[in-house]
Amino acid sequence: MAASTVNVESIRGLLDDCLTKLGFEVYPLKVGWYNSLLPATLHLSYPDDTLAMVVLSTPAMFEQAFLPFMEQRGCRGLSDPIDQCVRQCVTSAVSQCFPEQKVDVRFDYELLPSRKPKFLAQTAAHVSGATFYYQQSDVTDQPWAGKKMYGVCVHPRFGGWFAIRALLVFGDVTVGSELVQPLPPDCVPSREARIQLLEAFNFHWQDWSYRDIVPPVQTYSEKQKDYFLTPPAQRSSLLKAWGFLQSEDDQPDPTSDTQSPANGHG
Ligand code: B12
Structure with a gap:
């Protein structure tokens, strides 16, 4: 139905307008495409023709969304700063673009x-x-005799230099057969390269070599690499060294470092 086609493209267009400039990409899918591959325990409980959108972050997200987020708002509480930033970007895009719609954001x-x-x-x-x-x-x-190997997605332009951040399910939007399931680009077609990819992702993921399995058009900046190479527990010190202040509720008592052990933090 023509009206539904307009819906998918207009929904995608609205989200793109908000999220592309922040370094995200958005791709539509039907819930049925996803559910058909999974056991019932992992199904999304929506009819097959329900529209969903998957949101990826590209290398630009760090400079275009995360650093400005830290500058303007800072993170609150103890949850991961990148997660807080992504949540803020995605939920505000959704409420701005679709104030009237029911959107299940995961x-x-x-x-x-x-x-x-x-x-x-x-x-x-x-x-x-x-x-x-x-x-x-x-x-x-397979050369791995009985061993479980985790799978990995490869982006045709960014290789492994991206992350999959969110799924938006538009519970009220039904799409018909005009939304045709696209095949993802098979950018690692040979058996040898697939073995190299899966071994790098499973055995050497810390060296990030899996990310370069196809030549990326853009990778993480040196600053972004420094951030992600820092163990999560030390990232708040790095953010402080970069000059970002924590917001009030996340700040330790400013006197606690200088006071005597009697304050209990000894
Ligand atoms: C739990 C988890 C882990 C666990 C377990 C990993 C696993 N795959 O099970 C641990 C802690 C080990 C882990 C580690 C890492 N992870 Co992790 N992890 C996740 C998380 C949160 C859930 C994955 C999960 O539980 N899957 C369940 C299993 C059962 O799913 P599955 O193996 O895909 O099986 C399903 C499919 O096969 C499907 N299916 C069946 N037939 C078919 C056919 C087709 C065609 C398709 C498409 C599917 C399909 O059915 C199966 C289920 O029944 C995801 C984020 C998310 N929400 O998905 C990130 C995620 C997978 N991790 C990610 C990354 C990057 C990592 C790390 C490099 C660390 C990091 N964050 O930097 C390491 C690398 C792995 C390693 N060497 O240890 C990325 C991967 C990105 C990519 N390019 O693919 C994800 C997607 C997070 C993200 N935000 O981008 N991770």
Whole structure:
């Protein structure tokens, strides 16, 4: 139906207008494409024709969203600063673009009460056509005899220099057969390169070599690399060294460093 086509493109366009300049990308999918690959325990409980959008962060997100977020607002409380920034960007884009719509926003780091992820980011990214999800089963004649290897998505332009951040489900928007499922670009077609990719992601993910499996058009800046190479527990010190202040409720008692052990923090 023509009206639905207009819906998908206009919804995507509105989100793009808000999120592209912040370093995000948005790809539409139908819930049915996602559910058809998963067991019932991982299904999104919406009809197959429901519209969803998967949100990726590109290397530009750090400079275009995160540093300004820290500058203007700072993080609050103890949860991860990048997660706070992504949440703020995505939820404000959704409420600005769709003030009247019911949108179920799920983030990559959120868990269900069953401890399962609220959505499988890699499966969603694959079925949307954004990034091919290379899994163990995509390697013929596997060399890993019985070992479980985690799969990894590869972006055709950014290689592994991106993350999958959120899934938006538009509970009130139904799309018909005019939204055709795109195949994600298979940018790692050979068996040898897939083995190299999965081994790098599983055995050497800290050296980030998996991210360069295809030549990326852009990688993380040196500043962004410094940030992500810093263990999470030390990132707040790094942010302080960069001159970002913490907001009130997150600040330790300013006297606690200088007072005697009698204050209990000894
Ligand atoms: C839990 C988790 C982990 C766990 C377990 C990993 C795992 N894959 O199970 C641990 C802590 C080990 C981990 C580690 C890392 N992780 Co992690 N992790 C996650 C998380 C939160 C959930 C993954 C999960 O539980 N999957 C459940 C399993 C069962 O799913 P599955 O293996 O894909 O199986 C399903 C598919 O096969 C599907 N299916 C069946 N048939 C078919 C057919 C097709 C065609 C398709 C598409 C699917 C499909 O059905 C299966 C389920 O029944 C995701 C974010 C998210 N919300 O998804 C990030 C995520 C997977 N991690 C990510 C990363 C980057 C990492 C690390 C490098 C650390 C880091 N954050 O920098 C390391 C690298 C791995 C390693 N060597 O340890 C990225 C991967 C990005 C990418 N390019 O793919 C994600 C997507 C986070 C993100 N924000 O981008 N991670």
